[in-house]
Amino acid sequence: MSSTGTALYKQLAQFPTYRAAQFQSSNVIRATTSALDYDGKVKRQNYKTFFVTPESVSSTISQDSPDVVASLVSPSGKYLAVLRESNDAAASGGKKRTVEIWSSSQLEACEDVTKIHGVFYSDEYLSSISFSPSERKIAYTAEENTIENSDDDPLAKYRFIPEFGEAYGSKKKPSIFLFSWASRGQDAPNPSVAPLTLADPPTNPVLLGHPVFASESRVLAIGYEYSRDGRILGVIYCPNRLSGLWELTVPKVSPHDAGDGTRCSGTRLTQNSRSCRSPRVLHRKGLSDLLIWVSNAVGGPHASCATLHVKDLETGEERILVEPVWDPQQSDFPGLYITTLAPYPFIQLSSSSSSEALYYLATSSIWRSRSTVVLISLQDGEVVELTPDDETLHYSWTVLCTDGRNKIVCTRSAPCRPPELVVGTIEGPDKVEWQVIAQPDLSDDLQSKLDTLSTSIIPIPDHHPTEIILLRSGGAASAPCITLPHGGPHSTMTTAFNAWTSTFALEGYTIAMPNYTGSLGFGEKYVRELLGRIGSLDVEDCMASVRHVVACGISSYGQGQQLLYGGSHGGFLLGHLIGQYPDVFSGAVLRNPVISLGEISTSDIPDWYYEESGLSFAATSVVTPEVYDRLFKMSPSAHVDAVRVPVIILIGEKDQRVAPTQGRNYYHALKARGKDVQLFCLKDDSHPLDSVEGQLVSYETARVLFDAQRSKSA
Known part of the structure; x- marks a missing residue:
């Protein structure tokens, strides 16, 4: 693959993504895009203004404003x-x-x-x-x-x-x-x-x-x-x-008269047991205003099924609009799995039976292995999916904004479709007309290549609710398979476009992305079911997906045929897979992996190590010998002697989520045992390795290893 694959990866990775959008008027939309610049090694942000009518779309671009x-x-x-x-x-x-x-x-x-x-x-x-x-x-x-x-505190700066x-630097x-x-x-x-x-x-x-x-x-x-021990537990990816x-309440005085600040009275509106975010206010003409927000339970799994709350700001009446869903059927609404609401997420429609307006909230949420758009009634909490699966492209969607009336702006993508910008006109609670207003600029050659990609979502027998997103190119009967489990573990692989997976699929690999037990979008029961069973239940689900792909004839066992790639908890799973099943796999790339649960070290989320291992966490918790023994037995480090495959480890030196020493110590442990292992360190990257350089190095190292293993079986 060499330079040809790298050029293809860069081409796919440089397509802009849509980060935000706003209506400036009824038919003028201002969107924010982000794109990778490999020459300048920076991420560039641009603003694009769209003038939209049912018949035509025109646009202007504002240059990069770093x-x-x-x-x-x-x-x-x-x-x-x-x-x-x-x-x-x-x-x-x-x-x-x-x-x-x-x-x-x-x-x-x-x-x-x-x-x-x-x-x-x-x-x-x-x-x-x-x-x-x-x-x-x-x-x-x-x-x-x-x-x-200062004179009052001469040691203040220390x-x-x-x-x-993680991700907040010195904030x-x-x-x-x-x-x-x-x-x-x-x-x-x-x-x-x-x-x-x-x-x-x-x-x-x-x-x-x-x-x-x-x-x-x-x-x-x-x-x-602050927690009782004086911490701010890591916030990003952790809505708990x-x-x-x-x-x-802001006093009616000018800030000119406020001195060093405007002193205001403050009232906490929510309970200590809930983790709240995304307050949004709906102003209703002639009616009282509504406050909407999202919450999750404090503690426990770091992500789970969310609740949606509404409060009448005049009467103080509060209701839960959407409750957690415990064990949905495959076609049922699985509950809300969202990080934040769009800045203004409201829709207003006319009632067919009265002159009163009907109000809704539009948001994107994980629905099994896709991100979909749902419309939630603010009257009774009824949820309607606006983007059902087409069973061909399997688009994933993200809501960016609404106009406050009946229009919604989303971005959507699929493994064979880089991000698009789409406007929906909602004509009823279950009826929407979509208009694509921006598509990626694809050459005929690249478009024809992407058209060869096929995507399918496959349930794994006897491992409900586990399913895999399978991506491959052309009609190849059998190809080397890269299994790519997500991190978290309470996260989800979706069908959204990813340059890494699409490039490897176009280069002849099959990509299998398992959503194992504990993944979001399948019901709260399965989030909770993984607690205390990491390193076993999630590993079994991933192995079942490997076996199923082989049984279906999509891939096969053998040298160079089963490969692994994953980061964070995904790296934790890879450490287990190559240690517990050393004869199945032929190469693994681990990014900022969790290797030893008992070595919490500098992590900004020490509670994760306890809660995911089935132990209660408190501010006073310490790793006793008994606790360490339990955590060690659940760790990839317990299986280090059995590892046989070539391993690459990627470390972000600024990672505050998983201490870089985890990956380094694993490297030294494998090296001391004479294993084939390489370590790559990125000094300016943190946990996601998402800098321009970090993303390219992540691709290049995997390409070199996987191609070498594939060539052995040729």
Whole structure:
């Protein structure tokens, strides 16, 4: 394959993905794209504006803006808020930060906030930009300034402050900031910016983020809390953290008079037993406003079936719209499995039986091995799937935004279809017309290659609910098979486009992606069923998928025929598979793998090691000899002596989720036993190895190993 395969991989990996979208008016959509630039070794972000009618689509592109951290169009479409961070050698930390408000092509307001706070937040758990109803204020999240040494505390700069863990770098103290401005004019005061601070903060610090205006004087936010041992347990990929929904009442004073901050009263609206996120406010004409949010249980598995809540902001009445689903039938709604809601997810339709409007929420959710779009009634919680499986392409979908009425913007993709941008016009609760407004620019040659790919979703007999996504090219009867289990373990392999899998399929490999017991999208029963059985039940499901592919004649045992690739918990599974079944496989690539459960070390999620192993976790938990013995027996390290196949290990040196020492120690253990093992380290990558360089190295190392093994059987 060599350079030809690398060129094909780069070609497929450089197609843009759609990260966000907004309606600027009824037929104008502003979308944010991200694309890999292998020459510059950077990810480039662009903004594309689409002018859409039922008959035609036209578009314009705004050039790459690497200094724009986040932006948002106001609900009226009149204003654009921009959070900008640019290089400035004279500024603190070498960065200059500004908040800008644009009206059409004119700068309405601008303020240098470099000295007011640290970096802007732009993640999905703590970050958001929200306009007040008057559209004269915005709320956003940024890092509170670090306190240096002072007369009161000469050691302040050395005091430990916990971080938010993986993917958050040195972010420790998020704070909500209010930016206010007046209309342009000679007498208009300068814009002002001030932090929102609780007038009566609780004893255990509450770290506020993800602000949303409910009214001009009320801001809703998510508050994260320290655990009893003074940690912030890792947040990313973990919707089970102690995080409450807060209502902040902003006093009717100008931030100009607020000094160091606007002190506000705060009320926690939710229970300590729930992990809450994605507050969204629906303003209903002539009716009270509704607050919508998503929650999961605190503790336990790091991801699970979510609940959807609604609260009437006038009466205070609260209901659960969508409950967890325990054990669905194959064709039934399996429950909600979502990280965050779209910034504005609401749909309004006319009732066929009355003059009253009917309100819905549109979101994407994992539904078995696909991500689909569901419409949820805010009246009774009824769920309707808008994107049933076509059983040919098996598209996976993500909701980006709605217009608040009957239009929805989504991105969709499939193994043979790079991401597209699609607009849906919802004509009824179960009827939608889709219009593709942007497709990847494929050459005829590449299109013909992708058209040879076939995708199927295959249930594994006697291992319900396990199923595999099978991807292969052409009509080859049997080919070397790469089994690729997901991490988590409470995650899901979906049918979304992936350049890595599509490239290997086009190069003659069969790709089998098992969704084993514990995967999301199959019911809460099966999430819980894996707890305490990692290293056995999930391994058995993966082996059953290998055997089934062989029994179906799609692949075969033998030298160079069964290959493995996986990261994190997927790497954990690979360590078990090559140790427990050393004669079945002929090569494995492990990315940031969990190898020894008892060596928790620097992980930002120490609770994971306990909960997934069937042990209760508390802030006071320590790894006793008895605990270590149990964890060791469930670890891949227990089978290191049996490993025979060539192994490649990839490590991100900045990984805070799985300590890099896990992979390094596995390398040394295999090396000491005379095994064929290679270790590759990426100094600027963290857990997902998703930098431009990290993704290319992940592909190249696997290509070299797998091609070498395949050539032995030729």
